[in-house]
Amino acid sequence: MNDTNKxxxxxxxxxxxxxxxxxxxxxxxxxxxxxxxxxxxxxxxxKTSKKKGMTALDLSLITxxxxxxxxxxxTIDVAYRYFSTGTRKYIxxxxxxxxxxxxxxxxxxxxxxxxxxxIDARKGMLTQTRRHSYLTKLVGIKHIIVAINKxxxxxxxxxxxxxxxxxxxxxxxxxKLNQPEVNIDFIPMSALNGDMIVDxxxxxxxxxxxxxxxxxxxxxxxEKTKNTQLRxxxxxxxxxxxxxxxxxxxxxxxMGRIESGLLKINDKIKVLxxxxxxxxKEIRIGEKLISEAxxxxxxxxxxxxxxxxxxxxxxxxxxxILKGSKSFTANVCWLSESNLTLNRTYLIMHTxxxxxxxxxxxxxxxxxNTLETEQAIELQTNDIANISFKLAQPLIIDxxxxxxxxxxxxxxxxxxFHTVGAGMIESIx
Amino acid sequence: xxxxxxxxxxxxSEAIHIMREVAGQCSNPVLLFSxxxxxxxxLRIAEKAFRPGRFPFPLMHIDxxxxxxxxxxxxxxxxxxxxxxxxxxxxEDSMRKGTVVLKTPDEPRNKYQSITLLEAxxxxxxxxxxxxxxxxxxxxxxxxxxxSFRDEFGQWDPKNQRPELWNLYNAKVHKGENIRSFxxxxxxxxxxxxxxxxxxxxxxxxxxxxxxxxxxxxxxxVPITEVTPPTPDEKIENMMVRFRTxxxxxxxxxxxxxxxxxxxxxMETASTVITERGxxxxxxxxSEASMEQRKKEGYF
Numbered sequence: 095m096n097d098t099n100k101x102x103x104x105x106x107x108x109x110x111x112x113x114x115x116x117x118x119x120x121x122x123x124x125x126x127x128x129x130x131x132x133x134x135x136x137x138x139x140x141k142t143s144k145k146k147g148m149t150a151l152d153l154s155l156i157t158x159x160x161x162x163x164x165x166x167x168x169t170i171d172v173a174y175r176y177f178s179t180g181t182r183k184y185i186x187x188x189x190x191x192x193x194x195x196x197x198x199x200x201x202x203x204x205x206x207x208x209x210x211x212x213i214d215a216r217k218g219m220l221t222q223t224r225r226h227s228y229l230t231k232l233v234g235i236k237h238i239i240v241a242i243n244k245x246x247x248x249x250x251x252x253x254x255x256x257x258x259x260x261x262x263x264x265x266x267x268x269x270k271l272n273q274p275e276v277n278i279d280f281i282p283m284s285a286l287n288g289d290m291i292v293d294x295x296x297x298x299x300x301x302x303x304x305x306x307x308x309x310x311x312x313x314x315x316x317e318k319t320k321n322t323q324l325r326x327x328x329x330x331x332x333x334x335x336x337x338x339x340x341x342x343x344x345x346x347x348x349m350g351r352i353e354s355g356l357l358k359i360n361d362k363i364k365v366l367x368x369x370x371x372x373x374x375k376e377i378r379i380g381e382k383l384i385s386e387a388x389x390x391x392x393x394x395x396x397x398x399x400x401x402x403x404x405x406x407x408x409x410x411x412x413x414x415i416l417k418g419s420k421s422f423t424a425n426v427c428w429l430s431e432s433n434l435t436l437n438r439t440y441l442i443m444h445t446x447x448x449x450x451x452x453x454x455x456x457x458x459x460x461x462x463n464t465l466e467t468e469q470a471i472e473l474q475t476n477d478i479a480n481i482s483f484k485l486a487q488p489l490i491i492d493x494x495x496x497x498x499x500x501x502x503x504x505x506x507x508x509x510x511f512h513t514v515g516a517g518m519i520e521s522i523x
Numbered sequence: 524x525x526x527x528x529x530x531x532x533x534x535x536s537e538a539i540h541i542m543r544e545v546a547g548q549c550s551n552p553v554l555l556f557s558x559x560x561x562x563x564x565x566l567r568i569a570e571k572a573f574r575p576g577r578f579p580f581p582l583m584h585i586d587x588x589x590x591x592x593x594x595x596x597x598x599x600x601x602x603x604x605x606x607x608x609x610x611x612x613x614x615e616d617s618m619r620k621g622t623v624v625l626k627t628p629d630e631p632r633n634k635y636q637s638i639t640l641l642e643a644x645x646x647x648x649x650x651x652x653x654x655x656x657x658x659x660x661x662x663x664x665x666x667x668x669x670x671s672f673r674d675e676f677g678q679w680d681p682k683n684q685r686p687e688l689w690n691l692y693n694a695k696v697h698k699g700e701n702i703r704s705f706x707x708x709x710x711x712x713x714x715x716x717x718x719x720x721x722x723x724x725x726x727x728x729x730x731x732x733x734x735x736x737x738x739x740x741x742x743x744x745v746p747i748t749e750v751t752p753p754t755p756d757e758k759i760e761n762m763m764v765r766f767r768t769x770x771x772x773x774x775x776x777x778x779x780x781x782x783x784x785x786x787x788x789x790m791e792t793a794s795t796v797i798t799e800r801g802x803x804x805x806x807x808x809x810s811e812a813s814m815e816q817r818k819k820e821g822y823f
Contacts, residue, residue, distance in 0.1 A: 103533075171681065330543045330546050339575070391528070392535075446544075504689075511693070
């Protein structure tokens, strides 16, 4: 906790792998070597390590979570961890790697800019490595670090490392993961001994690349598409009519987070789905007036014309050809214990808009282990499928490959209100 | 244009977005305000999210009756400055009604806050409580959602949480159920202090170093108050201390410190070797799973 820099940028990453690959040890090592773990947590870990009859500190205990997980020795749910370095503040989404937890991986991946895929150097590529790689591609992660761990157990042998890299590369080509916009790095390491995580260690001198932390510190996560196409979904309308300040009686402003693009004073904008046009009068963050705002900023915007705007509408640039759509096809990960069935109506939440939706067809299901497509008439938990939807209300959507924020949605059960599915839009009809 | 928000700007924007989602989706939310530093950050976020309008929710304090007067005065002053409505839900009212029964009169009251909170939720028909909990505080919190679903009994079921993806927050509930919303989930203790410094937020005076009568008990510094008297064989010392968290007197301990400004507190926080809860929350040390257990029972 020794970083006092006020201008860190944020990097969100996820770790994919199971306890057997040393994932918990890897995260524990990152937190321990960046001095994020404080004495009382350490002394608890020491106590537990001793109780388990271990001689060295079991760093995997750092990420130990719920009672139920400790009892079963597995991770059930995504956990979030934090550390910062003076360059970046890191948010780790720690996702369990077992087969039945595809939904947790997709959940963790949804907010991640980078994924660390762990491979046990003794075992090489496994089915789960393929599954994890496929899922990171599906969820659109552009930076992948293949962490070849437990190098100490193969005598830090370079040729074993190279063989795994080669095998991974040919698999990446096969699933079209190695696109120009996707960046794949390989790092040999031993999380247990701390080699190539934060420190280089003494045993991997043949490896000339960056350590894990150096790679995290320097990866360029800027996304070109985020700078184009204004997308500002309206969350809330501010009308302080009852204010004692009379100047505010006619004040009306629209509040939301800019998902992509830029917004400047005097910009000509259009409201979707109505298509009404106006221009930007003022932009605020809190009480402060600013002349321009950019993606990821939560702003308060007032316009020069009185037009009807409410929650669920989206502000875009005037010349944008985007329109509301009432049918689309998406890749869906089914999250619920109760099956998706063709004849039910669901709710779709997209940006700040909610619409009833029916399923026109399940086009195919993907076998996550073989990556082959299969026919399906219903979906079970952890299934991934390509589905066409029909909507009651138009949604202002982009393709997920072009804009993650406006190309994603969740599916809500109309009866229980639980979140039952997650979707990424592939084509718009 | 190359754009990268600083981590404080990014965290602030995320928190504003979450709070506006609560306002947009919930019909009767409330913001839990204790006078503590995390909830003061929430109030600043609420100002940035909703001004020049009013907050679309009242503030509520779950009052255990064991408070430092500095904190209560500060709570009232802050509410007045903001011109927002404050509801005080009192644990002592629950004791009078008989819904809270203490095992012994001097038993720490923190865990009973859940009962008073659930009663206030039911009475006011709140469908969402906004709280200042952070995932870095405790391991059960590390798995908490930003919009966390609670059933009619206020229970948190860690094995059956709603998946939360992208920045799409599902706050839909049926009557009687509710959501606990945590806009500063992704903040660390350091982020909170840096934000307080950047926004020049005023804090209750007990957060800064001051002289206080204390005794040392089992390695902890225990402040001497009406409800926490010394045992006959304990020696009272006067010491420079400050509080890292504020809560019920009986379970919040200060730390030895000479930090009398935010800047100095940040320097101390940077060099500290003990977690916030480990050092100062006497109630979390009881068992490894105590936070998880309390959350299951309706604690926020």
